[in-house]
Amino acid sequence: MRKRRNALFLWQGRQEEPPPNDHLMSEAKPCRLSVHGISKRFAGVTALDDVSLEFAAGEVHAVIGENGAGKSTLMKILAGVQPPSEGEVHLEGKRVSLDSVQVALHNGIALIHQELNLADNLPVGANIFLGREPTRFGKIDFKAIREQSKPFLKMVGLELDPDQPLGELAIGVKQLVEIAKALSTNASVIIMDEPTSSLSAREADRLMKVVEELRGRGVMVIYISHRLGEVQRLADRVSVLRDGKYVTTMNRESVNRDAMVRAMVGRDIETPPPRKRDASPVCFRVSEVVTPHPIHQREPISLNVAEGEIVAIAGLVGAGRSELLQTIFGITPKISGEIEIEGQKIAIETVRDAIEHRLALVPEDRKESGLVLAWGTKPNASLAALHQSQRRFGLLNFAVESKQSDEAITRMRIKTSSSTQPVETLSGGNQQKVVIGKWMATKPKVLMLDEPTRGVDVGAKQEIYDLIRELAESGAAILVVSSELEEVMLLGDRVIVMHEGKITGTLDRDEATEESIMHLATNSVGHASHDT
């Protein structure tokens, strides 16, 4: 089966094998794509409900909506990943049935997944031609791969050696390689699902430039993002989905933040005024800590958080912020340095130690390290606190467990049919609330949150912010790592900026602007900053 599929690819590869340089010059064939009355139902849940939408040739068309609005489902249908329950897809006015990813690719539609579909162990060039390797006498033609991948890399602004293993590249660069791969299939429609969600501001900027270039080349880009700033910058038109239904399409002129948010959530969302806070004693102190991560080897890190204070750590991806939190939390034990809570020096060798000293960490990747996806809210919410709530002989305390889960569900306003509904079926925002609820059950004095709103929709985001503020009000010391500048400025009473494993500056609330943070995050010289 596998062999046959490869053979098909090879055949296709030969069919459309223009001399690569010519192809670089040529413009993509503009094409028109539309969906008519598309519905998709899974196990009784309607993910898409009678959606009709038209994408014009060569435009950047953003599709926005809260999590669970049906964006990703619609894109999967367009890319042939899953068939619609009802409705039709038209390409150039003709009905097409996109039964598989291969068929969609053949029709020039390529999807770039949220989770990258690349093989880290293979070189860049081999990734671009994965499954469509050019051959000579039945043997993979490595020279051709090398030669033919270069122009596609160039199209996305990369001057890479195609022989470099992909695993060595930063995630932002991998994303660009994925786009190059899509271009190499001769795609005239490229769908990008949250392409910047794990990129730093600079990488995201680079990606958006590539998107603009693609438009110039006549490629249609369907762009899914929660980052409304990006949508505003890129999109010619913006379509909004809500609860699986089509809401509206806005033209470039009428696109603004408030209008988009209103269409997405169906109501207005206010930004609360900045919090007023009186000086309070230091609750949590990290002194001269060196983590085992290579980026931190050069300089030890010191920082402190007062009772009731929210300190945001800004920086580019790869600045070593998550690694710092993981070391504080005992996942990768520190090499040297000291950690104090309320003036008491504490030893943290394991995560258990950290929890016993009332530390909590909401990790960066909730699916991978935050949740047991097949379990319901109840066992997830109680998992970190089981050790504290257990009775004699390690007996589970079912009463406490139920209480913890009920508390989490009401306090975090988790939308779930019951405390046993598997969390994998919840939306990203609700999943994140379960993770936060799990740590609330341990009654932390120091709460660390790593990218707390990644992949979370606007409404839930606001709720998570409110919750973090509420916890700070009740006296917890809070440390938030975020790559979204907006979030950093909104939440942080103080902003610590890191660059390549070092703290490059600390900004008070009124000093923290997008500009001042970016200067420190990229460590550009000539900017006023005071050291910690």
Added chain:
Amino acid sequence: MNSFKKIAGVAGLLLFTLILAATLSDSFLSSFNIENLIRRSSLIGILSIGVAFVIITGGIDLSIGSVVCLVGCLTPFLITKWEWHPALALAAMALLSLTIGLTHGLLITKLRLQPFIVTLCGLLIYRGITRGLVADQTQGFAGGFKGLRWVAKGQIDLPGLDFGLPVPAIVLVVLAAAAIYLLNYTVWGRYMMAIGQNEKAALYSGISTDRVTILAYVICSLIAGVGGVLYVFDFGSAQPVDFGNFFELYAIAGAVLGGCSLRGGEGTIIGVIIGAAVMQVLKNMITLVDFFSSSIEYAVIGVVILMGVMADEAIRRFASRK
């Protein structure tokens, strides 16, 4: 809910094989055969409970049959040849199997070796050691030690029935109760389930994943040791070349039929015991029914397991499509 369905499924399969066997063979329902069937099902069920713990944490233990062989040969060897007091010999065997499990656990967690490889090497090593120690000679009790062997050979007369309840069934019930308690009512069981589902999330939740994983391997080997003792008590002697051969595969197959996922994090003790019973009924049926040549025993068992797993998958797909 889901686990209830799985138990119902495998119970249905057991019922089906029972009816099939009773229809095909007249002697299947004889009291002698039923008694024997319960005894053997209990023994394989005990082994399955052990391996279930390992499978639930996402691991595998291929060494069970060889541990059965090692313990099964050494027990009569120590008692008859070296004339150890039986209590001392049994204590030594418990310590031995515990050490084996601990070693597996340490190699898998601290050295990060793959469970498949570690326990595959165990499978080879323990059988090799046994054969070397006793020079391939059959070890047995020569008809003695009747009192001791009662735990495996004995039966308790049931009033009103013409057959007795084999003692291993009682051992099984006791072990199963302990296992259910550990798995469903203690933090340790919850931790094993969490590790099997998502080891990283377990680690981030403050669970000492290494310690819990080691515990699972210790339980598995310890129970394999118990199985080894019971088997040799039942048979009366053990030939190191083939004693316990394939037992690990029967135990694993029983656990999987009973609802354990080899991906970890799923499974119930009740299901596993029923799954093990299905295996034993099949074996029994092939022996009794002339229609099946006993040479094709493995093929029949393989086909039935495959059908069971396929039916499970088909039902799952059907349920998710609705």
